Amino acid sequence: MTASLAAVVLCAGKGTRMKSEKAKVLHPILGKPLCAYPLMRALELGASPVVSVVGHQAEEVERSIRAHFPTAPLRFALQKEQRGTADAVRSAESALKDFNGRVLILYGDVPLVRSETLAALAAAHEKGGGVLSLVSTVPADPTGYGRVIREMGKVVRIVEHKDATPEQRQVRECNAGIYLVESSFLWKALANIRSSNAQGEFYLTDLVEMAAAQGPVASIEAEFGETAGVNDRVELAARAKELQSRINTWHMRNGVTLADPATTYIEEGVAIGSDTELGPMVTLSGATVVGRNVSIGQGCVVHASSVADGTTVKPYTVLEEARVGERCILGPFSRLRPGTDLAEEVHLGNFVETKKARLGRGSKANHLAYLGDAKIGSKVNVGAGTITCNYDGVNKHVTELGDGVFIGSDTQLVAPVKVGDGAYVGAGTTVTKDVPSGSLAVSRTPQVNLEGWVERKKARMAKSSETGSSKSDKASAG
Ligand code: UD1
Numbered sequence: 409m410t411a412s413l414a415a416v417v418l419c420a421g422k423g424t425r426m427k428s429e430k431a432k433v434l435h436p437i438l439g440k441p442l443c444a445y446p447l448m449r450a451l452e453l454g455a456s457p458v459v460s461v462v463g464h465q466a467e468e469v470e471r472s473i474r475a476h477f478p479t480a481p482l483r484f485a486l487q488k489e490q491r492g493t494a495d496a497v498r499s500a501e502s503a504l505k506d507f508n509g510r511v512l513i514l515y516g517d518v519p520l521v522r523s524e525t526l527a528a529l530a531a532a533h534e535k536g537g538g539v540l541s542l543v544s545t546v547p548a549d550p551t552g553y554g555r556v557i558r559e560m561g562k563v564v565r566i567v568e569h570k571d572a573t574p575e576q577r578q579v580r581e582c583n584a585g586i587y588l589v590e591s592s593f594l595w596k597a598l599a600n601i602r603s604s605n606a607q608g609e610f611y612l613t614d615l616v617e618m619a620a621a622q623g624p625v626a627s628i629e630a631e632f633g634e635t636a637g638v639n640d641r642v643e644l645a646a647r648a649k650e651l652q653s654r655i656n657t658w659h660m661r662n663g664v665t666l667a668d669p670a671t672t673y674i675e676e677g678v679a680i681g682s683d684t685e686l687g688p689m690v691t692l693s694g695a696t697v698v699g700r701n702v703s704i705g706q707g708c709v710v711h712a713s714s715v716a717d718g719t720t721v722k723p724y725t726v727l728e729e730a731r732v733g734e735r736c737i738l739g740p741f742s743r744l745r746p747g748t749d750l751a752e753e754v755h756l757g758n759f760v761e762t763k764k765a766r767l768g769r770g771s772k773a774n775h776l777a778y779l780g781d782a783k784i785g786s787k788v789n790v791g792a793g794t795i796t797c798n799y800d801g802v803n804k805h806v807t808e809l810g811d812g813v814f815i816g817s818d819t820q821l822v823a824p825v826k827v828g829d830g831a832y833v834g835a836g837t838t839v840t841k842d843v844p845s846g847s848l849a850v851s852r853t854p855q856v857n858l859e860g861w862v863e864r865k866k867a868r869m870a871k872s873s874e875t876g877s878s879k880s881d882k883a884s885a886g
């Protein structure tokens with residue numbers, strides 16, 4: 409039987425160097441708050457419960473975390489004053505009163521830790537059989553980090569940079585701040601930590617010496633890039649770039665072509681099928697699912713939408729909470745707003761906006777249209793400049809177009825209104841009444857041709873300019 413696992417994620421810090429009104433852990437990195445990443449990793453590992461220690465802007469941080477993980481086994485603990493990392497973990501004790509097992513400790517501002525690394529830590533802990541295991545790393549410049557002190561190869565303690573002797577500062581192996589600790593040891597040991605050190609803080613790292621006195625402290629080494637935190641916005645951008653590159657590489661290895669990975673933004677959690685191609689400057693965010701053999705052109709933004717196999721999305725098209733069926737052709741410059749639902753082989757062209765609009769198989773709106781609150785059947789042709797007048801200033805109303813309907817250019821459909829199967833609407837019509845199936849609706853002022861009108865106008869203009877010039881002649885003579 410594997411031991412049960414809980415996690416504590418430290419999210420109490422203010423992050424002074426961010427120079428922000430917003431708590432550091434809420435600053436977004438590829439669409440999610442910083443602290444969502446370590447929380448996701450803990451949840452992936454099966455940790456339950458996962459306790460976030462909050463302090464600075466506690467309410468906002470808690471609200472944001474709950475919103476991101478609505479169904480996760482979350483708990484929250486408040487650290488009133490920031491008195492050090494040991495004090496932060498200790499604040500989680502009452503939230504884990506009923507828990508017995510292993511506690512994974514992560515920092516809320518370290519977003520790039522990989523699940524594989526945490527799984528390796530768990531395996532090393534299991535094998536070592538001690539009460540505490542940790543992740544170490546070798547940064548290019550170890551200044552500021554806690555040093556991992558070993559005797560005969562075994563971890564004996566961690567010494568913080570500020571407390572270290574010049575000799576200890578020569579050590580390049582540093583503490584990454586990721587630990588796995590037996591709860592039976594953790595709470596008792598935390599109660600014995602004192603703040604008699606260079607920073608007057610309660611150091612979580614003091615646990616290591618206490619654990620080493622009881623048995624082996626297992627360690628695994630991770631790449632520095634994975635363990636690097638965020639202290640300012642330059643580091644935020646650097647971690648985001650690294651994450652972007654990691655996600656993009658993963659999709660490319662999975663069979664997705666990225667024309668320019670450096671400008672492609674794909675959030676964690678987006679799924680993309682093989683042989684799909686993404687142009688430069690494409691953003692895929694939220695719970696987006698893209699099928700196979702899809703082409704998404706330059707500059708498209710796709711948020712929380714699904715795009716089925718074989719669809720082509722031409723450049724600069726924006727989708728938000730839309731569902732697109734197979735083999736559709738969208739764009740360039742289409743805008744699909746929430747509630748857009750397209751069946752197979754639908755075509756939406758340039759400057760076509762849809763909202764809460766369902767279009768059946770093979771229907772087309774190729775140029776300049778607004779289709780809002782619309783139920784459109786299959787094989788419908790919506791002409792250029794067609795607009796659903798769905799809003800009367802108070803309420804939204806539905807427009808229904810049956811199968812095979814033909815809507816002429818520059819039509820206004822004043823909802824609520826229905827056009828029956830196979831009906832035609834003449835160009836320029838303002839449709840205010842239902843159109844029965846199979847009929848033609850036209851509402852236009854009859855056209856009048858005034859023959860010879862141009863010649864007569866020219867003659868009038870010539871005459872008036874003659875009299876006008878004789879007047880100005882007089883004026884200049886006077
Ligand atoms: C810590 C480690 C150090 C390690 C380094 C790796 C200690 C004493 N030292 O140092 O060995 O090399 O991380 O990055 O742990 N926090 C709270 N409440 C507090 C204090 C901190 O929630 O009272 C949170 C911070 O918001 C941050 C994390 O804990 O997310 C780490 O705290 P920080 O002060 O940055 O520790 P370091 O000095 O970097």
Ligand code: MG
Pocket residue numbers: 637
């Ligand atoms: Mg730090």
